[in-house]
Amino acid sequence: MTSPNETFQTELDRVADLTNRHLANLLDRHLGGEGPAQVGEAMRHALLGGGKRIRPYLVIRSAALFGVSEEAAMPTATALECLHTYSLVHDDLPAMDDDEMRRGRPTVHVAYEEATAILVGDALLTLAFETLADPQTNPDPAIRNALVLALAKAAGTNGMVGGQALDLAAEGKSLGLDEVLRLQAMKTGALFRFACEAGAILGGADETQKTALIRYGKDLGQAFQLADDLLDHEGDAEAAGKAVAKDAERGKATLVALLGVDAAKTRLEEIVADAEEALRPFGEDAVLLMEAARFVARRKA
Amino acid sequence: MTSPNETFQTELDRVADLTNRHLANLLDRHLGGEGPAQVGEAMRHALLGGGKRIRPYLVIRSAALFGVSEEAAMPTATALECLHTYSLVHDDLPAMDDDEMRRGRPTVHVAYEEATAILVGDALLTLAFETLADPQTNPDPAIRNALVLALAKAAGTNGMVGGQALDLAAEGKSLGLDEVLRLQAMKTGALFRFACEAGAILGGADETQKTALIRYGKDLGQAFQLADDLLDHEGDAEAAGKAVAKDAERGKATLVALLGVDAAKTRLEEIVADAEEALRPFGEDAVLLMEAARFVARRKA
Incomplete structure (x- = not known):
C-alpha cells in the first residue's frame, strides 16, 4: 500500500521533472551567447543538480x-x-x-572557485528577473511587472537577504522566539510566500483569494523550516544530505532548541491546520496544496 | 576662463547631487522595515560614498x-x-x-566584513529591479517591464557578469584586440548602453531613435574604458583614487597595452566622433550628450 505521502511524492517528482526540463531549456537559450563558458557550466551545476523543486510546485498549483x-x-x-x-x-x-556539499554534490565554489560562485549567484539572480520580464512568461506586462515587484520584495533586504543577514548576525547569540520567527519568515518564508502569491498574480486572483494564498504560503514556509529543524535535530545525515544538526552546532537558534521537540511537533501540526484553513475557500480544487502542506511537514529528508 | 570640461563638470555635479538626494531617499524608504541594521548601514556606505554618477546622468539626458x-x-x-x-x-x-579602497574610502568588505559585502551586493542588485518595477518609476507597466528586461540583459551573463567572468578568466593570459573589445563591451559597455537605451524607453522613442542612442551608449562605454586605461597607464594614483596601473600589474590586457598610447588616443578620438555622429539626428537637443562624450574621453580622474 502506498501512503498519502508516497502518492504526493510521485506528483511532486512529476512536476520536478517538468521543472528540470524547463530549467535546462532556459539555460540552453540563455547561454547560447558570447558569455564565458565556465560560468555557464557552473550555472548548470548549480541549477540542475537536483532539489525537490517545492517552490515551483507551489507556483504551479497555486496558479x-x-x-x-x-x-x-x-x-x-x-x-x-x-x-x-x-x-x-x-x-x-x-x-x-x-x-562544501549541497544535495550530495560539491557546492559551486568547491567544484569551481569562489569568484565563479559569486558570479553564478549574481547571474542567476539577474536571470530570475530577466525571465519574469520576458513576454513568454505572460502576455500582460502588468502581470509580469507585478511578478517582478513581488519577487524583488521577497528576495531583498526586507525579505530573504535581510533574513540571511539577521541569521549571520545571530551566530553565537541567543535569540528569543519572536526574533527566530521573524528571521525565518524573512529568510525562508518570503520565497514560499512569493510562490503562492505568484500563482494568484498569474491567475488574476481577487484580493481575498490572494490574501488566502499568502497566508497559506507563510504557513508553508514556517512548516518547511520547522520540519527542517526537526530533521536536523533528529539527525539523519544521509537522508538530509548535509551535516547533522549543523545549525545547532553553529549555535544558531532553532525553534526546536527554543521550544523542545514535543512542543515543536505540536506547533508544526497547528501550522499545517492553519494552512488547510487558509485554503478552505478554494474547496476541492486545493486538495493537492493541502497535501503539499502535510508533505512538507512530515517529510523525512 | 572656464574650459568646456569645467562647465560640463558643473552640470554633471548638479545631476550627481540630485542623484545622491534620490539615492538617499530611496534607502530611507527601503530600509525603514525590519531589515538588519548592519546591511542597511553598509548599503549606505556603498551607495552614498561618492562617484561621478555618469550613468544616471546619461539616463537623465537621454530621456x-x-x-x-x-x-x-x-x-x-x-x-x-x-x-x-x-x-x-x-x-x-x-x-x-x-x-581595499574605492573612491578614497575602504571597500565594503573592509569597512564591514566579507559576508556583509556579498549581501549588500545581492541587496542592491535586487533593489535595482524593485525600483524599476515600482509604479513610481513610470505609470505604464509596459515601460517598467521594458526597463527591467533591458537592465537584466545588460547586467547578466551576456552582459556585465559575463564580462567580469571573461576578465577573471583572462588574468595572466594574453588576449587579442577583438577579445579585449568583446570583454569590455560586456563588462563596462553594457551598462552605458542601458543608460541611453533607458532614456529611449522612458521617452517612447521610435526604433531609429533607440538605435541611435544605443550606438551612442556603446561608444560612450568604449570611450570611458579607454580613457580609464589611459589614466591607469599614465598613472596618477591620487587623482584616480586607486592603485597605479593596477590592471596592467595584474597582467590584464588593456587596449593601451595592445595598441600603444598614441594609437589608443587616436582611437579614443574616433570613438568620440562616432558618438557625436550617432547623436546628429537629435540636433541641438543633444549638445549636452555630446559634451558628455568629450568629457568622458578627456577626464583626468
Whole structure:
C-alpha cells in the first residue's frame, strides 16, 4: 500500500521533472551567447543538480486554482527556482555558511572557485528577473511587472537577504522566539510566500483569494523550516544530505532548541491546520496544496 | 576662463547631487522595515560614498531628448546606480579583484566584513529591479517591464557578469584586440548602453531613435574604458583614487597595452566622433550628450 505521502511524492517528482526540463531549456537559450563558458557550466551545476523543486510546485498549483495551465505557470516557476538557487550558492560561500556539499554534490565554489560562485549567484539572480520580464512568461506586462515587484520584495533586504543577514548576525547569540520567527519568515518564508502569491498574480486572483494564498504560503514556509529543524535535530545525515544538526552546532537558534521537540511537533501540526484553513475557500480544487502542506511537514529528508 | 570640461563638470555635479538626494531617499524608504541594521548601514556606505554618477546622468539626458523631466527619469537613474554599485561591491571582494579602497574610502568588505559585502551586493542588485518595477518609476507597466528586461540583459551573463567572468578568466593570459573589445563591451559597455537605451524607453522613442542612442551608449562605454586605461597607464594614483596601473600589474590586457598610447588616443578620438555622429539626428537637443562624450574621453580622474 502506498501512503498519502508516497502518492504526493510521485506528483511532486512529476512536476520536478517538468521543472528540470524547463530549467535546462532556459539555460540552453540563455547561454547560447558570447558569455564565458565556465560560468555557464557552473550555472548548470548549480541549477540542475537536483532539489525537490517545492517552490515551483507551489507556483504551479497555486496558479492552477485559477485555471492557469502548468505550461503557462512554468516560466514563473523557473524564475523562482533560479532565485532560490542563487541564494543557496551565495549562502554556501566560505564567508557565509561555508558549506562544501549541497544535495550530495560539491557546492559551486568547491567544484569551481569562489569568484565563479559569486558570479553564478549574481547571474542567476539577474536571470530570475530577466525571465519574469520576458513576454513568454505572460502576455500582460502588468502581470509580469507585478511578478517582478513581488519577487524583488521577497528576495531583498526586507525579505530573504535581510533574513540571511539577521541569521549571520545571530551566530553565537541567543535569540528569543519572536526574533527566530521573524528571521525565518524573512529568510525562508518570503520565497514560499512569493510562490503562492505568484500563482494568484498569474491567475488574476481577487484580493481575498490572494490574501488566502499568502497566508497559506507563510504557513508553508514556517512548516518547511520547522520540519527542517526537526530533521536536523533528529539527525539523519544521509537522508538530509548535509551535516547533522549543523545549525545547532553553529549555535544558531532553532525553534526546536527554543521550544523542545514535543512542543515543536505540536506547533508544526497547528501550522499545517492553519494552512488547510487558509485554503478552505478554494474547496476541492486545493486538495493537492493541502497535501503539499502535510508533505512538507512530515517529510523525512 | 572656464574650459568646456569645467562647465560640463558643473552640470554633471548638479545631476550627481540630485542623484545622491534620490539615492538617499530611496534607502530611507527601503530600509525603514525590519531589515538588519548592519546591511542597511553598509548599503549606505556603498551607495552614498561618492562617484561621478555618469550613468544616471546619461539616463537623465537621454530621456530629456524626448521631453521626459529629470524628476521623471530619476527613479530609473537611481536603479541603474544601485546595479552599478552592486557590481563594484562584488568586484572588490577578496575572491574577485581584492580591492581595499574605492573612491578614497575602504571597500565594503573592509569597512564591514566579507559576508556583509556579498549581501549588500545581492541587496542592491535586487533593489535595482524593485525600483524599476515600482509604479513610481513610470505609470505604464509596459515601460517598467521594458526597463527591467533591458537592465537584466545588460547586467547578466551576456552582459556585465559575463564580462567580469571573461576578465577573471583572462588574468595572466594574453588576449587579442577583438577579445579585449568583446570583454569590455560586456563588462563596462553594457551598462552605458542601458543608460541611453533607458532614456529611449522612458521617452517612447521610435526604433531609429533607440538605435541611435544605443550606438551612442556603446561608444560612450568604449570611450570611458579607454580613457580609464589611459589614466591607469599614465598613472596618477591620487587623482584616480586607486592603485597605479593596477590592471596592467595584474597582467590584464588593456587596449593601451595592445595598441600603444598614441594609437589608443587616436582611437579614443574616433570613438568620440562616432558618438557625436550617432547623436546628429537629435540636433541641438543633444549638445549636452555630446559634451558628455568629450568629457568622458578627456577626464583626468
